[in-house]
């Protein structure tokens with residue numbers, strides 16, 4: 001999951017300011033820097049001259065061509081070479097929220113420019129993917145044929161079909177999440193470039209109108225997405241888009257939409273690409289009751305592929321702590337009163353666990369600390385760089401030569417956070433995991 005990383009980033013930048021409680025051995029600045037490097041490793045299309053992740057090269061330059069549109073650019077998904085629009089848009093929303101909330105800290109660590117570049121790499125692509133108010137391309141590449149191959153993105157021999165939603169084939173979840181991404185990115189960009197911010201906001205408004213007037217689950221229109229990023233409903237994305245548009249415009253129509261809805265989802269404990277209610281609740285400052293299991297080592301435990309949920313939880317705890325501090329407020333849980341710093345310490349404990357303060361004393365952020373996963377399940381990083389060996393790696397050849405090799409990846413996917421340990425704090429560093 002591309003999006004899992006950014007939440008750590010945000011929690012991190014906050015801790016840069018507050019790590020006054022004695023725990024100083026973790027280099028949060030380095031983790032923050034690597035978090036943003038990860039996005040460069042995931043880039044599709046023509047890379048810029050100042051690309052810092054040098055083992056990557058141009059790839060998928062003709063994406064969209066067979067549909068008659070230019071869809072070059074954007075981000076690959078996790079360890080494969082598909083551009084899945086639904087989680088991609090959520091990633092951009094969260095990167096933007098991170099940048100809005102913690103702009104000063106990013107700036108103080110010379111990372112604000114990189115954060116904005118990471119957002120823009122997504123929004124420039126999303127602008128191309130939204131050529132008409134009621135047309136949005138939501139996927140390039142096909143999950144089944146892509147997953148049957150183990151190839152660098154630079155060598156891809158798999159089909160690159162482009163899939164869209166429109167009035168006859170709607171997708172309220174996809175359109176609304178992309179609206180949220182545009183609205184949040186508009187806020188993130190506003191201090192730097194008002195022209196760009198205003199272009200982004202126009203796309204956000206059009207997509208919200210499309211999402212709310214043409215109802216449907218996007219995987220009924222882009223059926224190939226169902227096996228990979230199936231949406232369980234679109235009410236959460238519509239609300240999430242409405243709160244972002246309200247923040248970006250202050251127009252009552254968006255607040256009215258929230259007020260007239262059936263409510264922000266009730267008590268929830270999990271926040272991720274398919275469920276945005278916790279984000280909505282934090283943005284409109286109404287919290288639910290959460291009861292979450294922990295591993296013996298103190299990691300919040302939600303589901304397998306767990307760290308994506310932990311990083312979002314750490315992020316909302318840190319952001320909500322900020323809001324409570326600003327309002328000099330606390331809130332009550334069945335077990336007692338929660339103060340802002342309690343939330344912050346919870347977030348910090350999770351980030352520290354991920355960065356190495358855990359029973360296995362290993363960092364789950366690649367490239368960070370002295371021990372970290374070195375067989376990350378990722379096509380590009382597990383195959384020698386095209387700049388080192390340009391001989392094409394075939395679809396099946398990639399399995400024989402690289403996937404099945406019990407050796408460290410030849411490249412380092414700096415900043416990636418793996419799915420993480422199991423509920424007993426156990427982890428096996430195998431490419432098949």
Ligand SMILES: *[C@@H]1O[C@H](CO)[C@@H](O)[C@H](O)[C@H]1NC(C)=O
Pocket residue numbers: 029030033034037052
């Ligand atoms: C961030 O990463 C780049 C690329 O590895 C490196 O050159 C730079 O020194 C790093 N900056 C910090 C603050 O760690």
Ligand SMILES: *[C@@H]1O[C@H](CO)[C@@H](O)[C@H](O)[C@H]1NC(C)=O
Pocket residue numbers: 193194195196199
């Ligand atoms: C601001 O954004 C506009 C629209 O994308 C672009 O043409 C312009 O070059 C940008 N300005 C700066 C200073 O980056």
Ligand SMILES: *[C@@H]1O[C@H](CO)[C@@H](O)[C@H](O)[C@H]1NC(C)=O
Pocket residue numbers: 208209212213
């Ligand atoms: C479409 O959506 C907008 C904004 O959500 C709303 O004002 C308008 O009435 C809707 N139009 C139709 C035909 O439903």
Ligand SMILES: *[C@@H]1O[C@H](CO)[C@@H](O)[C@H](O)[C@H]1NC(C)=O
Pocket residue numbers: 217219226227230231232233
């Ligand atoms: C996708 O979600 C819909 C709506 O929740 C559900 O009916 C369907 O069974 C799901 N499909 C898959 C492949 O998970």
Ligand SMILES: *[C@@H]1O[C@H](CO)[C@@H](O)[C@H](O)[C@H]1NC(C)=O
Pocket residue numbers: 424426427
């Ligand atoms: C952790 O993994 C190791 C190696 O696979 C296994 O021997 C051990 O039983 C596991 N421990 C738990 C608590 O699952």
